[in-house]
Amino acid sequence: MPGVSNAALPPQWHDLVAESREARSHAYAPYSKFSVGAAVLTQAGNIFSGCNVENASYGLTICAERSAACAAIAAGQQDIVAVCISLTGTPVPCGTCRQFLYEFNPAMTVLIDDLNKAEDAEPEAVLLSELLPRGFRLEG
Numbered sequence: 822m823p824g825v826s827n828a829a830l831p832p833q834w835h836d837l838v839a840e841s842r843e844a845r846s847h848a849y850a851p852y853s854k855f856s857v858g859a860a861v862l863t864q865a866g867n868i869f870s871g872c873n874v875e876n877a878s879y880g881l882t883i884c885a886e887r888s889a890a891c892a893a894i895a896a897g898q899q900d901i902v903a904v905c906i907s908l909t910g911t912p913v914p915c916g917t918c919r920q921f922l923y924e925f926n927p928a929m930t931v932l933i934d935d936l937n938k939a940e941d942a943e944p945e946a947v948l949l950s951e952l953l954p955r956g957f958r959l960e961g
């Protein structure tokens with residue numbers, strides 16, 4: 822969706838993209854052969870990365886975005902302000918990951934690092950709330 826978002830790239834976007842691409846190189850995707858890397862930026866300024874991890878039972882596959890978010894949570898950093906996803910193609914995050922990320926900040930910025938584009942191209946930036954309007958939250 823180029824040109825439809827008000828989302829801005831965070832100042833640390835270069836580092837976020839680099840970490841996301843590095844994580845992609847560790848993807849475990851023997852079944853789909855589709856490698857995905859992700860990195861989340863927390864309010865504290867730290868970056869945590871993840872990759873997709875597939876499984877012979879297919880349905881147990883964990884996407885890169887959830888893998889990265891879990892790394893941040895496990896480090897005690899729940900305030901995710903941005904997530905970068907590195908892959909070829911742009912229709913991400915998947916629906917499951919949109920809802921998973923929504924839990925931690927519906928207003929986070931999503932950077933889509935499409936590796937089909939020039940290596941130094943700026944990633945597309947959109948708001949998670951645009952990708953998942955009216956996501957589910959437990960509220961009284």
Ligand code: THU
Nearest residue numbers: 853855857873884885913914915
């Ligand atoms: N995948 C991700 O890691 N993130 C997404 O947002 C979409 C899909 C992974 C899951 C699976 O390992 C592979 O890409 C093909 O679907």
